[in-house]
Amino acid sequence: MADSEDKEQFVATVSEDHETTCWGCGLRLILPSNAPVFKCGWCGAVTNQNDKKRENKWxxxxxxxxxxxxxxxLGFMLLVIGGGLWAVLPILFDNSLFAGVLHSFIAAVLSLSTLSTFALASFGCAGTPPIIQWGSYPVVGKGHLENYTFCHDCLKPKSPRSHHCRSCGFCILDMDHHCPFIGNCVGAANHRHFILFLISAVASMLYVAFMSAYVGSQIWPPLTYRQPLDPLSGINSDVAWRTLTESFLALLNSALLLTARGLVLVYLFFAGISVQIGLSVLLWQQLSYIYEGKTYLSHLSAQRTATDEVVEKDCKNILLFFGCPFSVSRLLPTVRDSQKRHRK
Ligand SMILES: [Zn+2]
Ligand SMILES: [Zn+2]
Ligand SMILES: [Zn+2]
Structure with missing residues (x-):
């Protein structure tokens, strides 16, 4: 029977006399009407009878x-790093040993920080909701499941700060969004790594664009104008147009003489600029949500935070997000907790 199947999954079922069982604490509840959504007066769990397990094909x-x-x-990133080093470093070392060593060091720092933060954001856990006891009274105390709903996919309680991601297949705490580029959700556990990855990637792409433009200008074949331009001939539309055409043709002519190194540098310059613009927009959007004390999802649903406190827009939110100011007492939770208990 459908009813007994639902009970097995701890889903409350309303009978004809409007009596039902709370999935959170197991108490029998009498409802004033056949309400599809109701909240338990004891544990605070919310039941939505319209919420059923959704099929997730493939x-x-x-x-x-x-x-x-x-x-x-990841392979593409390694290719860009390898190609960049191959195209840039020999020219820099030819210019001066100091420039070569300095830029090798900068490239190593940027590559390592980008790759490591990418790996942490992508392969690390995005943040699982805390394990909480549920299903029977008096194991579940008064208000222990305040505003918790039941996730029919994970078959366990879902805190108000969690969201079920259908791509990852489980609930994520403080979910911001599911990012296809890291193949993972951005949540409480990896949000900081994700932001650090964006900062590192934007800095790296700026550096790539700047260095490829600089080294490209060093090895670019000389521009040869077919017709010498006279700067004293005055500015008129005819001269300006001729200058523009001649410059373009000279650029095209010399571009045909580019070596493989030159072509790689041209590609890196345009790739660096375009990727950097895209990532900067994303970074700016993310930082503005953190400044407002929100995640992308809570911004979409215009929800308040879990504690129902309105978080003020403040730069402190960004500092707190990155763990500043760092306090040594944070490393000593036992001492701090026992002091609190003592004061009580
Ligand atoms: Zn209950
Ligand atoms: Zn779930
Ligand atoms: Zn996800």
């Missing part, structure tokens, strides 16, 4: 595709 196939895409992206 889940493992989509998950595998997402993971493969991450490895493709």
């Amino acid at each position: 889940f493992w196939w989509k998950r595998l595709r997402d993971r493969c895409f991450v490895f493709v992206l």
Whole structure:
């Protein structure tokens, strides 16, 4: 029977006399009407009878595709790093040993920080909700499941700060969004790594664009104008147009003489600029949500924070997000907690 199946999954079922069982604490509840959504007066758990398990066809196939895409992206990043080093470093070392060593060091720092933060954001856990006891009275105390709902996919309580991601297949605490580029959700546990990755990637792409432009200008074949331009001939539209055409043709002519190194530098310059613009927009959007004390999802649903306190827009939110100011007492939770208990 459908009713008994639902009870097995701890889903409250309303009978004809409007009597039901709370999935959170197991108490029998009498409802004033056949309400589809109700909250338990004892544990605070919310039951939504319209909320059922949704079918997620091809889940493992989509998950595998997402993971493969991450490895493709990782390969592309290694290719850009390798290509950049091959194109830039020999020219810099030819110019001066100091410049070569300095830029090798900068490239190593930027590459390591970008790759490590990418790996942490992508392969680390995005943040699982805390394990909480549920299902029977008096194990579940008064208000212990305040505003918790039941996740029919994970078959366990979902805190008001959690959201079920259908791409990852489980609930994520403080979920911001599911990012296809890292093949993972951005949540409480990896949000900081994700922001650090964006900062590192934007800095790296700026550096790539700048260095490829600089080294490109060093090895660019000389521009040869077919007709010498006279700067004293005055400015009129005819001269300006001729100058523009001649410059373009000279640039095109010399571009045809570019070596493989030159072509790689041209590619890196345009890739660096375009990727950097895209990531900067994303970084700016993310930092503005953190400044407002929100995640992307809570911004969309215009929800308040879990504690129902309105978080003020403040730069302190950004500092707190990155763990500043760092306090040594944070490392000593036992001492701090016992002091609190003592004061009580
Ligand atoms: Zn209850
Ligand atoms: Zn879930
Ligand atoms: Zn996800």
